[in-house]
Amino acid sequence: MIDVMLVLLIIFMIVTPAITAGFQASVPRARNPEAREEGEFEIRLGIDIDGKFYLDMTSRVTGQYTGPKYIGDADLPALLQQLYASRSSDRILYLKADQDLNFARVQEAVEIARKAGVRVLGTITEQERQPRAPEGG
Amino acid sequence: MAIGVGGGGRNLSADINVTPMIDVLLVLLIIFMITLPLSRRAFDVQVPPEQKPQEKQPTQSSQIVLELRADGSYAINNEPTTLDQLDARLHQVFDQRPAKLMFIKTAGTRKYRDVIQAMDIARGAGVQVIGFTPAEPQQQGGP
Numbered sequence: 001m002i003d004v005m006l007v008l009l010i011i012f013m014i015v016t017p018a019i020t021a022g023f024q025a026s027v028p029r030a031r032n033p034e035a036r037e038e039g040e041f042e043i044r045l046g047i048d049i050d051g052k053f054y055l056d057m058t059s060r061v062t063g064q065y066t067g068p069k070y071i072g073d074a075d076l077p078a079l080l081q082q083l084y085a086s087r088s089s090d091r092i093l094y095l096k097a098d099q100d101l102n103f104a105r106v107q108e109a110v111e112i113a114r115k116a117g118v119r120v121l122g123t124i125t126e127q128e129r130q131p132r133a134p135e136g137g
Numbered sequence: 138m139a140i141g142v143g144g145g146g147r148n149l150s151a152d153i154n155v156t157p158m159i160d161v162l163l164v165l166l167i168i169f170m171i172t173l174p175l176s177r178r179a180f181d182v183q184v185p186p187e188q189k190p191q192e193k194q195p196t197q198s199s200q201i202v203l204e205l206r207a208d209g210s211y212a213i214n215n216e217p218t219t220l221d222q223l224d225a226r227l228h229q230v231f232d233q234r235p236a237k238l239m240f241i242k243t244a245g246t247r248k249y250r251d252v253i254q255a256m257d258i259a260r261g262a263g264v265q266v267i268g269f270t271p272a273e274p275q276q277q278g279g280p
Contacts, residue, residue, distance in 0.1 A: 001155070001159060002155045002158060002159055002162070005159055005162040005163065005166070006162065008166060009162060009165065009166055009169075012166065012169055012170075013169075016173065028249065028250045028253040028254070030178070030180070030253055030254070030256070030257035030260075031257055031261065032257050032260035032261045033178035033179055033180050033257070033260070034178065034179065034180070034181065035177070035178055036177050036178065036179040036181075037177070038177055092181075094179060097249050098249065099248065099249055099250035099253065100248055100249070100250065101248065101249040102245060102246055102247070102248065102249070103205075103243045103244070103245055103246070103247045103248065103249055103251075103252055104245030104246065105249075106249050106252070107243070107245060107269075110184060110269055111271075113184060114184050114186065114187065114271070115187075118184055119183065119184055119186075120181050120182065120183060120184065121181070121182040121183075121184050121269070122179035122180070122181055122182075123179055123180045123182055123253060123256070124177060124178070124179045125178050125179060125180060125253055125257075126178065127176075127178050
């Protein structure tokens, strides 16, 4: 029995980062973000340090979670449009972008989302607990 | 024998008592499972629909627009300010305003980190609703 428990624990520890494998972004830290519980069918858009878009969601049709998938720039608008066309109330897009990205890239994503009908953007951050260190511009 | 207390039953067992360990592991497992989805934090940013030119709101002048300029400076409604003063300035602006709404306009060359930092400061200063201004095509030049 203890074997099973240990194995479960190890599986959890390994799988958690592996789920996000293929997509790596160091999320910015902030002191005053709100807690946002993850919803089952929410749509997350990731932008990694290279500016590549990843769509991370559980399909409403199949109910399967496949992990973040790379989406080419050309495909994103149509895909988001299709996803949000069937949603009337929860027009929120969670954005997980790397902190060192130029805002122009984020802005592009925002424009695409805007055209797809997204009304609220949830910019995912990490909670910062200690006082902010002085940063040089 | 009358004094054979436990004589036959004293089987020395070399097994560790695993029950408390399993308890601890289960609790760990449950903690892991619960905190994973709950720990996420985010800022909500409004993405206003694109306005047609004739729908321009007449209240434009009362809006607060925080600008992150390409040269690394900050401005609130075209009034230049610095990162250090931003918190105080935003407090000054929003303390007497009932509508805690602010727009952020960012130059494309600024880092996403700066935008989050500005939003963080704004939240700390009491801003409740943050919106991105629509991108202006002529300003999307890149570096």
